[in-house]
Amino acid sequence: MTSTPIGTTPGRADQATRVQMYEQMVHIRSFEKRVLALFHQGLVPATSHLSTGMEAIAVGVAANLRPGDSTLCTYRGHAHVLARGSSMEAMFAELIGRATGLLGGKGGSMHLASAEHGALGSYAIVGAHIPIAAGVAWSAQYRNTDQVVACFFGDGATNIGAFHEGLNLAAVWKLPVVFVCENNRYMEYTPIGSVTAVAHPAADRARAYGLEPVLIDGNDADVVFTAAAEACSRARAGDGPTLIEAETYRHFGHSNSDPAKYRPEAEVEEWLERDPITIYRSRLLAEGLDESVLTQIDVSADDAVEQAASAALAAPVPTVDEIEKNVWADGSGSWRS
Amino acid sequence: MAELTYRQAIAAGIAQEMGRDPSVVLLGEDVGAAAGVFKTYSGLYKQFGPTRVRDTPISEEAIVGAAIGAAMTGLRPVADIMFADFLATCWDMVANQAAKTRYMLDGQVTLPLVIVTGNGGGLRFGAQHSQSLENWAMAVPGLKVVAPSTPADAFGLLAASIRDPDPVLFFGHKALYAVKASVPDGEHVEALGRAVIRREGKDVTLLALAAMVPRALAAAEVLAEHGIDATVVDLRTLVPLDTATIFEAVSRTGVAFTVEENPRLLGWGAEIASLIAEECFEALDAPVVRITAPHVPLPAAGVLEDSAIPSVERICATVLERCA
């Protein structure tokens, strides 16, 4: 990495936004804690993928987005969908397969979306949403809006063709996309460094698409906010995409069934020390924010999560006639006359 | 009535829709000033300009992916995939993303997009530039599948595909691009999901698609000389499938053949034969017989390719043998 990383000046967000970012991180943390508990109770089928430890990225980017902007993310997408304002109750309900789920029970844990909030889907084929995000941005450009698209993906996604096709297209068409690589150092179980030709899987590829490398601390919400602010204003001004690599770490395994024994203990310890919520809380307190404000946020987050989970648990399962609905735009699933 | 080639009809269908709806855009490799490698987009770049007719890099995933994202957010993209064979390089976008996103999101988004692609053999292009791949698309819930056999249908069915609110795979047939025939004047839109009876006959029914339609019609003329009067059904769209017209034709003749350009296993004719067996078995005087390519990759040399793809002679021989 030769260039100076941008976004290293923390604290450009105003105070109200910063408190809101803290609040969102705490909500996401509490939400995912409850998701894991539901999983262990056998209520979340298959699995789910937690972003615990990575919340600062979703929150720092979302704080720069406006109504009309879009986000696309991966199966590890609770944080990104929540950060756009989606209902926790509907998300819980989707995870446990209820009729009131965000997707009526048809999508499940890996496809959370709330189009009304601009959350245009969670994608479970690695990298697939990178060209799709370019298309959403193309539409924004074609319609002469100043809308931007934030596209989140993992370090592993930088080695699939769709990443390279999407980045190149976005760059040559100068599309308003903020690509955010959440480098949590692992694919499922393999360290990204062991299968990637460069040290920084996204940042070191930026120049290949005529973009400046942007490598940031993804566990610092202020840093993420600043980098995203610059990227969003560039995109809104018509100056094209930005590729941000945000370094981070997941506290848990790849999915809920992964104990993550493949990670060195010292590495895990080091990153647990760098918990984005703990860091942010200490910073806000050190700057003089009254602790009772933060404690109030912590308590009400847990209450809100508990209420949302209880409501979801009380909701009915879908009726089976849903199977044939919404294949097509007319609401039907019919393929014949 | 204007006389247009099939390739001109494709351009005319798109031009009609771009003219009436500013949300229609075209993207793909060489589709701009070059007008597409098969010249199926002549005049569009000049008429609608580079923001609506966009050249792309050789990035099939990005072409279809960009169409998906644009379709979700208010545009009606027409994405060109030069040869249908290249769909294999972006099948994730087609089969996992375009086809399933609306359903998985329980209707939160719609995807009014069309993928136009050069399908089919007969031009000696070899195994990777000649396949008839409509069956791949037919096997995926969430995709509509269109394969016209005439210039008028290329025009009208493409216009209908662009207006349709769901993902449509529009299989143009490369061997038909030069065929010239009349196209109705004025605005022309066909309906998806309607088969057409191209020839009425009382003895046998030939069910055909795209380039197999003219061959089935030619075969019907030869069969007439042998005293066999054939109905020829042009399926036109595989999804939605016009089972009503198929069953009606089969019920009238009691004998049915499918004429398919695709390799044998799981061609569209297998599904249709199964539907006929399940739903109009009593009307049958004989088992449905499928006339297909053998289950091999398509060879390049003329004599080999010609013997692989069902010919007028093979259609006639099969029917005559069965009706003997």
Ligand SMILES: Cc1ncc(C[n+]2csc(CCOP(=O)(O)OP(=O)(O)O)c2C)c(N)n1
């Ligand atoms: C195309 C594709 N290949 C493989 C998988 C299986 N898979 C799911 S998640 C994953 C790891 C992805 O790693 P990364 O992009 O770093 O994201 P992270 O899970 O770390 O957030 C893999 C290999 C997949 N879903 N899609």
Ligand SMILES: [Mg+2]
């Ligand atoms: Mg990773």
